Amino acid sequence: MITSVLVANRGEIARRVFRTCRELGLATVAVHSDADAEALHVRGADAAVRLPGTAPADTYLRGDRLVEAALDASADAVHPGYGFLSENADFARAVIEAGLAWIGPPPEAIEAMASKTRAKELMRAAGVPLLEPVPAGEADAGSLPLLVKASAGGGGRGMRVVRRLADLPDEIAAAQSEALGAFGDGEVFVEPYLERARHVEVQVLADGEGTVWVLGTRDCSLQRRHQKVVEEAPAPGLDEKRTEALHRAAEEAARAVGYRSAGTVEFLVSTADGGPYFLEMNTRLQVEHPVTECVHRVDLVAEQIRIAEGRSLDAEGPPPARGHAVEARLYAEDPARGWQPQTGEVLRLDVPDATEGTGGHRHPETSTPVLPWAVGARSGVRLDTGVTAGSEIGTAYDPMLAKVIAWAPERGDAVRLLADALARARIHGPATNRDLLVRSLRHPEFTSGAFDTGFYERHLASLTEELAGVREDRRTAALAAALADAAARTGAPEGPGRPPAVR
Numbered sequence: 001m002i003t004s005v006l007v008a009n010r011g012e013i014a015r016r017v018f019r020t021c022r023e024l025g026l027a028t029v030a031v032h033s034d035a036d037a038e039a040l041h042v043r044g045a046d047a048a049v050r051l052p053g054t055a056p057a058d059t060y061l062r063g064d065r066l067v068e069a070a071l072d073a074s075a076d077a078v079h080p081g082y083g084f085l086s087e088n089a090d091f092a093r094a095v096i097e098a099g100l101a102w103i104g105p106p107p108e109a110i111e112a113m114a115s116k117t118r119a120k121e122l123m124r125a126a127g128v129p130l131l132e133p134v135p136a137g138e139a140d141a142g143s144l145p146l147l148v149k150a151s152a153g154g155g156g157r158g159m160r161v162v163r164r165l166a167d168l169p170d171e172i173a174a175a176q177s178e179a180l181g182a183f184g185d186g187e188v189f190v191e192p193y194l195e196r197a198r199h200v201e202v203q204v205l206a207d208g209e210g211t212v213w214v215l216g217t218r219d220c221s222l223q224r225r226h227q228k229v230v231e232e233a234p235a236p237g238l239d240e241k242r243t244e245a246l247h248r249a250a251e252e253a254a255r256a257v258g259y260r261s262a263g264t265v266e267f268l269v270s271t272a273d274g275g276p277y278f279l280e281m282n283t284r285l286q287v288e289h290p291v292t293e294c295v296h297r298v299d300l301v302a303e304q305i306r307i308a309e310g311r312s313l314d315a316e317g318p319p320p321a322r323g324h325a326v327e328a329r330l331y332a333e334d335p336a337r338g339w340q341p342q343t344g345e346v347l348r349l350d351v352p353d354a355t356e357g358t359g360g361h362r363h364p365e366t367s368t369p370v371l372p373w374a375v376g377a378r379s380g381v382r383l384d385t386g387v388t389a390g391s392e393i394g395t396a397y398d399p400m401l402a403k404v405i406a407w408a409p410e411r412g413d414a415v416r417l418l419a420d421a422l423a424r425a426r427i428h429g430p431a432t433n434r435d436l437l438v439r440s441l442r443h444p445e446f447t448s449g450a451f452d453t454g455f456y457e458r459h460l461a462s463l464t465e466e467l468a469g470v471r472e473d474r475r476t477a478a479l480a481a482a483l484a485d486a487a488a489r490t491g492a493p494e495g496p497g498r499p500p501a502v503r
Contacts, residue, residue, distance in 0.1 A: 002026060002077040002101055002275035006049075007041075008091075008426050009081030010060060011386030014041035014287075016058040017079050022299040029073040029501065031066060033059035040388050042498065049075050049502045054396055060084045063091040067098050073502040077101035077308060083398070086213065086284040087114060099196050103308040105283045111258040111272055113281040117151045117189055118155055123278045128249045128257040131191045131268070131276040136172060139190065141165055147171050147193035156226030157182040159329045194453050196271040199223065199279075200235045201251035203292045205303055208258045211313045214247045218288055220266075221453045222440060224339050226440070229456075230440060231288035231328040234412050235269075236411055236449035242269070246276050250444040253281055261307050262289070262300050271452055287329070287403070290384060294325035294407040324411040326418045328437045332399040332430040336464040341399045341427055342430035346391045354383035379408035381421045401432065411449070415441055432442055439463045450476070 003026035007014040018028045018041070020484040026174035030045035035054045039193045042048045049069035053057035059065070063085055070078050078084035086104070089111040095102045104110075113119045120130055132141050148171050160171040166363025172188060176330030182185035200219045219235035220228045238246070264286045266279040289300050297319050308312070332342040385402035393399055404425070406418035419441035422434055440463060445451050487500075 001105075002027060002305060004046075004050070004075040005077045005079055005103070005305070006031065006066070006075040007079050007085070008066045008070075008083055009059070009079075009084055010036055010039065010397070011041055012384050012400065013081035013083075013386075015386055016384055017042055017081060017301055020299055022304070023299075024302060024305060025458045026305070027075075029070065029502070031060070031069050033396075035392075037396060038498070040386055040391065048499045050282055055428040056084065056396065063088065063242075065092050066091070067100070069341075069502070070095070070100055075100070077103055077305075079103040079304070081282065082284050084364060087282070089114065091363045092217045101308045101395040102260070103304050105110075105259055105261045105263060106201075109259050110251055110283045111262075112257045113283050115151050115187070116149060116280050117187065120168045120278070122256055125252055126252050127176050128256075128278045129245075129476050131194075131278060134190045134192065135192050136168060139165065139168060142435055143192065145193040145195065146190050148175040148188055150183060150189040151181065151187070151189060152183040152185040155221075158188060159226050162190075188392055189261065193413055194226050194268055194270050194272075196454060198235070198269045198271065198452050199236070199266065200246060200269045200276065201264050201286070202246050203268040203289070203300075204254045204259065204263050204265060205288070205298075205300070205307070205312045205313060205318070206248055206254050206261065206263070207307050207484050208310065209312045211315050212251050212254050212259070213318045214251055215298065215318050216289060217243060217246055218264075219308050220288060220449055222446070222455050223453055224335070224456055228329065229286065229288055230326065230328050230437070230446075231291055232324065232414075233291040233413070234321060234324070238269070245472060248278060249278065249402060253278070257281075259283075262304050267284065269337060274448050282369065288327055290403065290405045291325035291327050294405060295323060296470060297322070298452055299300050301309060311433050323409045325405055325407040326411075326414045327403055327442070328418060328422060328441070329400055329403040330422075330437065331433045332393045332401055333433050334431045335460065337435045339433075341395070343393050343395060343399075343433070346389060346393060346401065346430070347428040348386050348389050348426050349387060349401060349429075351381065351421055352401075352424050354404065354421065356383045357384070361449060366444075378404070378428075379416060379417055381406050399430075412447065415447060436463055 005021050006029040007017045021028045028045045028050045030042045031051050032042045033051050033054050051065050078100050084203045085091040089107040092102050092107040121131055146162040148160040158175045160175045162168050162171050176186040199216050203215040217235040218231055218233045220231045222230035241431050253265045264282040269276050316397040329386050332338045382405040387401050406414045408414035419438050423438045
């Protein structure tokens, strides 16, 4: 049985895992770079271990230091969160070889899906539908448009859309260079680019006994630079036949690699031919996992921990889906200026009436922690964040401030609730994408459910237009609020104070 969990990550996801650990009676260990010494996830842990340095390469990407930290803190399990080393098979092996429980999939499954090229080969053999790669030397005008993609990594890096055949060699070279710098692997491949498609993914959970849960679909089509901005569950507008095809393909993908723990199988759903095409499998917990938790009333982190302990999933399957959930990622960035990341001190971050985390009780049927309002018929808003007043947003890490999630019995109500929660949120400090999110959620194309991955290509200019005088008025209001916050803020930490340092 697991008794103490080190989260090999930072910020929002570290706090998210810690909340479930507390629900399950497990001790928590945080790790932190020097830049994160006073971060919210460190304050909320039972113990903390310093990773000397600031750059990710010296801290959160040092598997040897993370394993050493877990042993020094007497943790008996490691949860990788998402990003950093969460999909690194060598790190998973190092954790296991150190005698620690790995709260994630088998290293072999991570390895099998680490290369998108290899993953496509495996999925083709398993009968999962996919877009066939186009050999660069065989591409012609009829192949256009094309997409050059890095075989390793993700997050939109190493990706190039090619609309002119003459541009293909240069775009391949550029993608190779970017992929090499970002992932240490310059391998790329070329495939057809679907102009009008939806990005739909399927959440799976698998235990060590051969049981695979399929927990519905999520739509992640609202993206900037191939990175998700708004996600929802279930994916709207999919008929029963297409949904069943997606579920079946996701289950086949999980079984093909002997999967265990939580994972996500991603697809493109063409608006032209309707066919789902396999994209990749993320062998970790996704950023957008809360929408699935709200709809299925399942704590995915709790299930990950139970599976790591060797427990089995209910062979009857997961709780059925109920209602609709939508998540928006609040970033410190300026969409009107090329999504430029913003830095500075967060002076205030307050989403009225939001419940943070997974709640404080267990679902009577599943025994897993859930949001109080997700059990009954009432609507509600959930906030997952790793920052608070006084947090400094720098350049070393992702500029995501929070995830705001709304659940309601019907999609329209959930969308409206989320837009209202964001509009009423009090956010002072660096510029954010809040206004863009509100306008996106209220846009008729989104509210109708008839959107695709080209949403921001078509609408960004109109969505970021400033009404006359609005920006100056907001600056004045923000300054007044910031002065009031600075005068009133005590900087009180979460819980009794900063946890004891292990070393």
